[in-house]
Amino acid sequence: MSHLENLTLTIWRQSGPDDAGHFERYRIESISDEASFLEMLDVLNERLIDEGKEAIVFDHDCREGICGTCSLMIDGQAHGPQRGTATCQLHMRKFKSGDEIIVEPWRATAFPIIKDLMVDRSPLDRIVEAGGFITAPTGGAPDANIIPVPKPVADAAMDAAECIGCGACVAACPNGAANLFTAAKVSHLNLLPQGQPERWSRVEAMVETMDEYFGSCTNHGECEAACPKSISIDVIALMHRDYRKAKFKNRKLISQI
Amino acid sequence: MTVNLESKSPAGPIADKWDNYKANLKLVNPNNKRKFKVLIVGSGLAGASAAATMAELGYDVEVFTFHDSPRRAHSIAAQGGINAAKNYRGDGDSIYRLFYDTIKGGDFRSREANVYRLAQVSVNIIDQMVAQGVPFAREYGGLLDTRSFGGAQLQRTFYARGQTGQQLLLGAYQQLARQIGLGGVKLWNRVEMLDVVTVDGRAAGIVTRDLVTGEIRSHAGHAVVLATGGYGNVFFLSTNAMACNVTAAWRAHRKGAAFANPCYTQIHPTCIPQADDTQSKLTLMSESLRNDGRVWVPSAVGDERAAAQIPEGERDYYLERLYPSFGNLAPRDISSRAAKRAVDSGRGVGPLKNGVYLDFSDAINRLGKEVVKERYGNLFDMYERITGENPYDVPMRIYPASHYTMGGLWVDYELMTTVPGLYSAGEANFSDHGANRLGASALMQGLADGYFVLPYTIGNYLAPMLNQPIPGTDHPAFKAAEEEAGARFSRYLDNKGSRSPDWFHRELGKIIWTHCGMERTAEGLQTALSELPALYEEFQSDLKVTGDGQSINQTLEKAGRVDDFFQLGMLMCRDALERNESCGGHFRAEYQDEEGEAQRDDDNFAHVAAWEWTGDPMNAVRHQEELQYEVIHLAKRSYK
Structure with a gap:
């Protein structure tokens, strides 16, 4: 097990369907390469709660790539860079230290945004x-x-x-x-x-x-x-x-x- | 309060009980069915199949799921297969044998009549699912293929690659979707049940919270079905999906439904070991892998060599050694404990020494890589995605993890809880698996309950209520429940402590896993029972939830779920402490034979423990339903 250092996450925040929404930047100092992408977001959310801020909303459930709940455009790609892999099965070993990662919700007119990264x-x-x-x-x-x-x-x-x-x-x-x-x-x-x-x-x-x-x-x-x-x-x-x-x-x- | 634990098992020889029941049940005329509203919570195999079938019959059905779509329910993650006594292989299977295997697998702690019925309708399930278009694996001649699974010596498990749960759930979901499209079912999605409402001792409806708007709302109905799954997430790390929780069952318990055998939890032997501290859940590798994989650890303690460097003679294929007739297919509880002992003895493998090998090299040599790929390809891919290791080249590493809970709401033969009009189906009830569930039996039970049991038994309750008014949502009992639920969620938000719900959940999980996990002792359970109330108190005073209650707030949802897990955790430990024997998934270290196998105490514990809520889980009252064995002789479970 090793660690990735110094990741920058640019994440879409939108408080509700009527909010214009905006990107926010978050820094991840260090994360295990064994962590999944969503576990990295868990760690970030725990930190946000600690700081008294609202956690980032994203859909997820089984984390085994079968329920289809998770989504996320990662660097402009649906489910991120690994082929044949849902976001929940994407692991940090596919990234490297210093990476800047852009995280957005599914982009489609038929899927209106509910909040942050969650769509309908x-x-x-x-x-x-x-x-x-x-x-x-x-x-x-x-x-x-x-x-x-x-x-x-x-x-x-x-x-x-x-x-x-x-x-x-x-x-x-x-x-x-x-x-x-x-x-x-x-x-x-x-x-x-x-x-x-x-x-x-x-x-x-x-x-x-x-x-x-x-x-x-x-x-x-x-x-x-x-x-x-x-x-x-x-x-x-x-x-x-x-x-x-x-x-x-x-x-x-x-x-x- | 008295708790009535009358099982209502019908009279007659075991093979005739279900027919006798059906012959005598009260019916509701097709035109009258629409006058009855049935509220079904949960859209997994049990909930979706019950809803689709009851709507097809004509009942007015509403379905509640906290997911965005009913198709997300956790049944979808089941991999290996579904048992049925079809005997298509001609290998000696029969309804009786499936019944016997299930009772034996459950270590003789389940109700005979229920299990026999399960085995009977297993046959119909396969027919039904094929008619619905489930693409089960087939032979070249076009007939259905089957494979073997743990705890059985024949091939009765039907499967769809490593995604049987997915295909079955999609089948049931499609039937449900059809009814939604036809207007027979009203679906409430992203809505979580927070309470059951009873009026004059009967289930009158439920209170829900809309996860998107925070709206708390009442729903009245003639009957309520809880098909809300198990409580394995009490351990924090489990193979359950992240949102699986005990809230619906627990809130029903608090409203008078007895909770049965909470200490019966299943630890699945083949999961991917924990890799680091950020881990949020564990992933199961289907038990079907044990058909061709061989489990081993190095014979010597502290052997640091890579698997391939360890010669055959220095490997300990401990399942094959200890249980020669079942070998790598020994039941889950037995395989799990054997793995724990191997790791505890210092022979664990992997970077954290917290696993055992599941090795496919013999199978690849014997069958060729292509055949292995055909059978398990998707599981191998999943393993590689998670661990970064290729199981075609190096053995998988596995370790047991919490996977399924046999305990749950007490139900009678009709699947009714101790609250009239409140039913429970699937993993949420305790009914069929005793102290240990056999592989490929969860899907069978969920679909049996939903397709072939509830649609019959619920009519028997509803028929006499025809044209009688039921309490509406303006009844004070609904208002009181709404206020209570609203106040609870406001409390979480207003608390302004310093720790997140996840932090408490993790700490709770550590206590339960350490003291009420794979191996339990009176001393450990007492420790847990002193630590849990203290941590729960801290939870109540130091919880911190950010955000608001008027838009989607996953931290807030989690707070409610963790609250209920705490209370359940205390009951689990109490149940485990009171059950002074080892049986199935409940292994008390004090009760084992000289070979380390579970030692039951049939004289004192051949019963179901059903707990009654008294306002404090630490002071719940234990009741007993004695298990009557008319057909089966209690025997020591042996898989040697």
């Missing part, structure tokens, strides 16, 4: 509520092995299902689009045999709800680079394909033309 990501929930499920009321499920799922299909569904819903894809996107998030859920469910009955209605409802809140995708690919689960943008192609097909298959729409 509930539009992501609205997308799932619109169709990100398989209708399967409790009790009537057939035996689990009655429908074999080819391993490659199950694996591909799982690759997409790994999404932790953190919103980094939105924060990283220059357009503030939520395509990677939405497409991951669409792909997970639309790939599985159990998801087929609602395949077309699902993709339509989810995409159109997404469009109510978020910007449009223009294939920058920043989302994939920022995703802590390294979900491939291939899922977006699948979503687009299914959405187009759904539009053709939608009889009501065809009859209107």
